[in-house]
Amino acid sequence: MKIQRVQDLISIKRSIEAGTSEQQAVVKGIIADVRSRGDEALSEYTEKFDRVKLSSFSVTEEEIEEAYGKVDEQFISIVREAAENIRTYHEKQLRPSWMTTEENGTILGQKITPLDSVGVYVPGGTAAYPSSVLMNVVPAKVAGVKRIVMVSPPDADGKLPAAVLVAAKEAGVVEIYKAGGAQAVAALAYGTETIQAVDKITGPGNIYVALAKREVFGDVDIDMIAGPSEIAILADETARADEVAADLLSQAEHDPRACSVLVTPSLELAEAVATEVEKQLAVLPRREIAAQSIADYGAIYVTENIDEAVETVNQLAPEHLEVMTANAMELLGKIRHAGAIFIGRYSSEPVGDYFAGPNHVLPTNGTARFSSPLNVDDFQKKSSVIIYSEKALKANGAKIASFARMEGLEAHARAVEARLKNDN
Amino acid sequence: MKIQRVQDLISIKRSIEAGTSEQQAVVKGIIADVRSRGDEALSEYTEKFDRVKLSSFSVTEEEIEEAYGKVDEQFISIVREAAENIRTYHEKQLRPSWMTTEENGTILGQKITPLDSVGVYVPGGTAAYPSSVLMNVVPAKVAGVKRIVMVSPPDADGKLPAAVLVAAKEAGVVEIYKAGGAQAVAALAYGTETIQAVDKITGPGNIYVALAKREVFGDVDIDMIAGPSEIAILADETARADEVAADLLSQAEHDPRACSVLVTPSLELAEAVATEVEKQLAVLPRREIAAQSIADYGAIYVTENIDEAVETVNQLAPEHLEVMTANAMELLGKIRHAGAIFIGRYSSEPVGDYFAGPNHVLPTNGTARFSSPLNVDDFQKKSSVIIYSEKALKANGAKIASFARMEGLEAHARAVEARLKNDN
Structure with a gap:
């Protein structure tokens, strides 16, 4: 060195890696196709890219049981202990909704709510990455996300790696589909007959997965595109x-x-x-x-x-x-x-x-200046809560109306004044 | 209705609004130009788009004093009260760094750190929006951001609106530049001789500002692109x-x-x-x-x-x-x-x-499913802290090495084993 x-x-x-314009076009095409033709398109792309014709995308209970038979006891126990450590660390990040009460009767607060649903992408290829399953799923679970979906490309026999299935089960995922690439991201973002759309997609993948995540961002949330x-x-x-x-x-x-x-x-x-x-x-x-x-x-x-x-x-x-x-x-x-x-x-x-216990999904390429490890906050969102009291509006209504008029927004001022007028 | x-x-x-391909090209050109020529380019674009030749981008103390003379006392007092309410609400969001200590000596935690610097864009045009200044600046200030920079396009006299300057001063901003559009975003992202680069850019703007923010995203962080x-x-x-x-x-x-x-x-x-x-x-x-x-x-x-x-x-x-x-x-x-x-x-x-008190910068267009109002977390980032003890590594080192080997990462296993070997 x-x-x-x-x-x-x-x-x-x-x-x-931004992908070639050809790759970008391919990804856009796949997304549009899965969006319009659903399962049928997903099936065709799986046959094309993963070289397997599936009778069903869903991973069954039996396949998960089979997976447990294929890995050794020691592996299961290490995964279990790792999952427990990750859970314990991430539970410390949980924050309650909060409220403040003012003497005039006003209540302000922040309501913290888990996302409804999250899709976790797990890459395929030569090696299996059960640690990636744990690091993406456990924080979502701790955050309180009710529906966590996992997708991963099947091998030529139409199977997912045993280690990945075991990690998924240990992390608490029950909804798993055999689908990968841009087609799986499209299915998660827009839904198909089999796969219901989710609100956020996380997890690493190859350039096609990264481009697809970038493309659907806005319609759903994504985690970072890691370098x-x-x-x-x-x-x-x-x-x-x-x-x-x-x-x-x-x-x-x-x-x-x-x-x-x-x-x-x-x-x-x-x-x-x-x-x-x-x-x-x-x-x-x-x-x-x-x-x-x-x-x-x-x-x-x-x-x-x-x-x-x-x-x-x-x-x-x-x-x-x-x-x-x-x-x-x-x-x-x-x-x-x-x-x-x-x-x-x-x-x-x-x-x-x-x-x-801490997450291994981390900001790369200098973005640690402003970004954080994957964490529980990434799977929750906040809503402001404003319960303004009669007393507060009567004390402050004229100021609010005056501020609005200063910005040229008369209807804003009148909305506040409607209350003051009605109560007189 | x-x-x-x-x-x-x-x-x-x-x-x-995604902008036309012509607009996108214009924005890319401006960014590249400001990036390579700095102040000189910024000056030229300000002359071109804002129709004013400035001797300096910086807003002076005198200009701020002058602004106070132009607005009435009542406005100042409303802005002050609003800023105080916003401050109080956002202070409730502050979280401490935390640590957990385990009996085996291991310490795990999350270190929460404010961003070093933030740039706030304040749009120009016919109306002044002091509320936007307060809603963007105060949370950054509460988060502990040391350097908060404000940019806003000057009028034909080379001035910023008095209401905006007063709101900036009340919110605690001292570094203010007369610059707008894509050129101001470029200056904030990459720096010029006068304007030092920042880590994150927030605040609303027209389509050129939105496109520029999208373009520099990754090199710096941005807030949402609001619909x-x-x-x-x-x-x-x-x-x-x-x-x-x-x-x-x-x-x-x-x-x-x-x-x-x-x-x-x-x-x-x-x-x-x-x-x-x-x-x-x-x-x-x-x-x-x-x-x-x-x-x-x-x-x-x-x-x-x-x-x-x-x-x-x-x-x-x-x-x-x-x-x-x-x-x-x-x-x-x-x-x-x-x-x-x-x-x-x-x-x-x-x-x-x-x-x-709650923020008026909010998720639009259905993104409240997964996004939050602008808040203190947006101006801080987390770092995981891992202080693993000798006892913990001796108890768990073999498991960690085994997990790594399962994923085909031999050097990971050897890194852990190097400690165990050296201590024997």
């Missing part, structure tokens, strides 16, 4: 080079466009980590992906001191930030921008990916 | 027709595409309101706009009973909902989808537009 001094302005921004993953590690001379290197590589193995950065005031650590990365990289199963990522987006920045290192990290606003320094806890207050902050050497990033 | 029975599915959705305004009134025979009609018209006067709907089980009320709307409309200053809106998007729906009326309102998911029924408070629990809920005849909608 290249070791360099921090320059004026560093960034981890990589361009977000490739990234980690920044803030470490001093007390950190162990092999652990720092292992964590950098755990990010790099995700994607050739993943970004792994070490920021340290210690040149000695910088050099040791560079050496360790090479060593560990050589024996990684996914070394081609990781090597590409490290070559293109890996960097070690050496700073003058720890304060400059913290400032550098805030500038990066990384998705994951690990802090392995002598006084890690003390630095927490200075860290302004990061999706998830891992403090100390036992808080290796995969701890958060799978098990500790 | 047309009186009709509720059909199967009713909706208040109107198409959101035309709407109101639904849920009323029974106890409501007064003249008050219902006045409130429908207060919405209709905003925009020919505004939408005003009455939902009632009382045919008698329906007929009385239809008559009242005609009567009041005839003497409104903005009657052309209101009449167009009522003709195109106004409707009175008569339902079988109050339950059907509530269900209809939930289906509409209106921006504003007024409830004027005998048992209005009891219905609150059944209302799932509305931006702001006004209960009782003294809660006329303009009370919320200007004065009561």
Whole structure:
């Protein structure tokens, strides 16, 4: 890895895949088609893209039971424990509706309501990602969403991965469909005969899924369109080079466009980590992906001191930030921008990916400056409540009417005055 | 107004103005130009579109003082009281960062941090909208945003409206620039020599402003792109027709595409309101706009009973909902989808537009199904905090590694195991 001094302005921004205009046209076509022809179109696209003709999109009870038979007991128990940890962490985020009462009789408040329905997209492909099921479903469940629908593309035998079905069941999803790609997103957004439309779609997917989510946004809500993953590690001379290197590589193995950065005031650590990365990289199963990522987006920045290192990290606003320094806890207050902050050497990033409880769906590409991890608020919405009293309107009606007239909105003023007049 | 029975599915959705491809091209060009040439480009566009050559974009202390001289004392005191009410309501939304401590030493939490900087766009044109200044600035201020920047297009004399400057000062904004349109949005998103870039842009504007916000979204955050305004009134025979009609018209006067709907089980009320709307409309200053809106998007729906009326309102998911029924408070629990809920005849909608405290920036066009009023959360973001203990990693490390391997991510497993190995 290249070791360099921090320059004026560093960034981890990589361009977000926008798709070719051909891909965009394909996605628009699929959405329009599913919207107008429903199940029939969904069926045809599934046959075309997933190469399987389904008699039904719905995953049955029997298929879920079968899935439990295919995974080992230990896996089930780990998933169960992870789900419980995620549930406990997200339950802490729940907020009650609230009201304030004023002496004049006015009541103001905020009514917090779960969304009616949410669709979770789970990608298919060579590997199964049960952790993604847990991280998307559990917060929605905790938020109180009554209807949670899962969609995922079937394999050539018309099945979903056993691990994904087990995770879904453990997370509490009962409505699961075998459908993927832009056609599944269209079905979730606009409904078909089989799949009722939802209010929000979350979950990762390939470029077609991402483009489809962007396209239906506004008619339904979506979560973020995530960019490739990234980690920044803030470490001093007390950190162990092999652990720092292992964590950098755990990010790099995700994607050739993943970004792994070490920021340290210690040149000695910088050099040791560079050496360790090479060593560990050589024996990684996914070394081609990781090597590409490290070559293109890996960097070690050496700073003058720890304060400059913290400032550098805030500038990066990384998705994951690990802090392995002598006084890690003390630095927490200075860290302004990061999706998830891992403090100390036992808080290796995969701890958060799978098990500790916080969400692994995090803002990427510098958006941690203004965005948050997926959380319970994403599955609830607020309504303002205004119960204005007679006394309050009589005391303030003339002021409100005057403000409205100042903005040239006479009907606003008259609406308020209608009450004052009627009561006289 | 047309009186009709509720059909199967009713909706208040109107198409959101997407701009012509020519407008889109113009906006892209302006953004690219401001991004590369900074102040020089901003200056040229201001001269072109606002027809004024400015010596400086910055609003000075003297100009603000001058503005105070131009508005009357009563206006200042109303703005001050409104700002105070908005502040009090939004302060109730503040949430602390939180942590949980586990017996094994692990600490998990959520760190809640204000955004570093926010830009508020205030539209120009014939009328000044100080209420918009208050509703956008105060929540950001309450959230703890340190740098709040306001931009607004100057008039031909190079000035901003006095009412807007006074509202800005009362809300606590000190950094104000005379710039509008797509060029101002570009300056806020990417910075110029004079205007430092911000993290989020909020506030309404014309189609060029809306397109520009959409264009810079991702590089910075934006608030919603609001559609035309709407109101639904849920009323029974106890409501007064003249008050219902006045409130429908207060919405209709905003925009020919505004939408005003009455939902009632009382045919008698329906007929009385239809008559009242005609009567009041005839003497409104903005009657052309209101009449167009009522003709195109106004409707009175008569339902079988109050339950059907509530269900209809939930289906509409209106921006504003007024409830004027005998048992209005009891219905609150059944209302799932509305931006702001006004209960009782003294809660006329303009009370919320200007004065009561809740925000007037609300989800439109049915998006209240999944979106919220502008609120303090919009100006803060969360970071997960994971401080995993030695004990916790030793108890759970093997499970985490096993989960990672199940997903085919060997480097993830090894990162966790590096700690276990080093400690042995």
